[in-house]
Amino acid sequence: MRMTTLGVFLASAGAAISPTAHGQSDEHSVARQWNEITLESIRNDFARPVVHARNLFHNSAGMWDAWACFESGPTPWLFAEDELAAGDLEAARREAISYAAYRILRHRFAESPGFEEMAPQYDALMVELGYDPAYTETVGNDPAAIGNRIAQTYILFGEQDNANERNDYANQWYRPVNLPIYPEEPGNLLQRPNRWQPIGFEEFIDQSGNVIEGGVPPFLGPEWGSVTPFSLRPEQRTTNQRDGRNWDLYLDPGSPPLIGTDRELEYLEGFEQVLVWSSHLDTEDGVQIDASPNAIGNADLPTDPADFDGFYDYFAGG
Template identity: 30%
Template sequence: MRVQRQLRILLRTFALGAAAALVLPVSAQAAGAQAVPAQATAGPSVVVRWNQALLAAVRAGTLGPPMVARALAVVHTCAYDAWAAYDPVAVGTRLGGSLRRPEAERTDANRAAAISYAAHMAAVDLYPAQRAGFDALMAELGYDPADTSSQAARTGLAACGAVLDHRHADGSNQAGGYADTSGYAPVNAPMAVADPLTSVTDPGRWQPLTYVNRAGAVVTPPFLAPHWGGVASFSGQARQLADAVPAPAAYGTSAFRAQAAEIVAVTAALTDRHKAIAEYWADGPASETPPGHWSLFAQQVSARDRHGLAEDVKMFFALANAVMDAGIAAWEVKRDHDTARPITAIRFLYRGQQIPTWGGRTIDGATWTPYQPSWFPTPPFAEYVSGHSTFSAAAAEVLRRFTGSDSFGGQVVIARGSSLVEPGVTPAQDVTLRWYTFTQAADEAGVSRRYGGIHFRAGDLEGRALGRSVGAAAWQRAAAYWTGRG
């Protein structure tokens, strides 16, 4: 009875506070999440075109969020280093100013060609199965990947070759399919999501899940890339910043019980807006993933602010590397603490008890599931800290600094009945999500994982703090390169 009373109090508290917290101001510049603002008249730069091509490969591929973040960083670092050879001040990340071309060659045509040859080389290296799409973009832009006779082509390939040499030895194990090199093994046996939880070795530690995926196969995904905290970061500070993150609530403490009770209450009180937020930001399989989501926002910024080639090169360079470092830092924390997801903690703590859950149901706590599609109930890696929160806060920090303002003005309409969790039912009416600022969008991405039952409050908030620190460090490093301070 005491548990039921605590849950009812939490439910009331959440229902009263959440509505006010989600009143999002409307910007005069608000545009559809993937729409081009009306004031943009020129087409996208070659940098944006390569970003779009890489995101298409991401959607068609199977790489997880930290690998996608690294892929974006590699492509945009190659593009930046190629561009830097045609700038009078900027230096490349690997070869410094040694590739600098004479002033007579510093034309937009040469810059675009060098960038394209570099981006193509990197993209094919990262997504070889998608080469046809990358070759098609080269042809559309007027280049032949097989013809490397021009000085611009040679410059782009030299710049990218040095970046790839570095990244092939960065600890990611790209050559081995990004397979774990740390020897990690979970302490808990897998949980069959369709069955009630009866026992678990350590309720505070991460547990693999067994479920039927979207293709109809029974799967038990292992911990994704537990070695990722050892990948070389762009700023050189990712691991140091990760080590400063405080420890999460431990099993057996009142804080551990309280965070589980809060997620039970939060997911039982979900409105259509909360559900729309949870699903919009989910970025699961066959999507851009969380790192790619912020590339879409950067594309909007490029169109909104009428970027030229130099602005796009710098923005995507800083953004992608900040997001890569966010993945490295977040995964370092995840591996260090190896914490249980809400599905394990809640099922263990509330087994045999009747608790409220989403959809207006009352269930045995041992069968609780997050507000997620059954074919992807929870991502396969530890809870603390939230990758969504870290990626998004780092990205927002860079976009805020690059544009000189936190103003964003984006929006998206979630269509009636479009839910993957409750198809045809939720939301009952169209729901519009609006973000006046980059920070607001990042914060919503973070809280979305609590609405979805994927993360606890501390995992979200500490992830946001980590992301801001990582973003600031990456920004400073990127700016040093393009101002010639390397």
């Protein structure tokens, strides 16, 4: 095991540990602790679900590979090396898992707005577990080098899985066909109601609380059907064509209701329903709903939209 000898680093890193990011070492496995700190990293990053689904996938798979590579039975997901010897199997696994997760997180969140807050926590957890964060060797079969090598494998994999990580996951081909709508300005220049319209803001606060001055947030993930997936099979992928380009989509539910089709009424009703039911969120309307078992609580919910009108009070709610 690689043990740090930097007493000053130990003290300063220990002080930086956030109790919300990970639990005590004797209560949870190292995999659990690194997963918790991954979730904390996501909370401190931009709100971009497809990116973070990939981060959780790669970090979890990297930890699995670090666990699986020390015996012949389990099959690693990406890291393909012959069975590696370990004197103390569980200790080797803990160490390899920690180095793999540590390196992946420091790489993936290096440009995150929360990196200055999270980086000391990554270091602190390594020190708490008894490992040296400064050890970067990838050659050899000691558990730390193996963990670093696994992280390196996933970092290189992430450069060619079609997520466009190198360019901060920017859309490469998708462009909106509608001009943005600016809520503070009257009117709307919408031309094609069946297509997505961007929204322009003077100041935009994302779901993680990050303030973004000005600009138009992009469509999130329109090209991610081409990103190497987790737990999705090739036969579940549909390739659609538009404007001479292929667009991959997994578990395609088919087209939604659209204007100018035989489902136009369904589109209009859904559009109207969003407006009406959003008004039910007004705390000043005084309407209350009894959802107890003696009232609506035990009722069978309708599954066919044709039955919605007879079940819900459209304008009063509930």
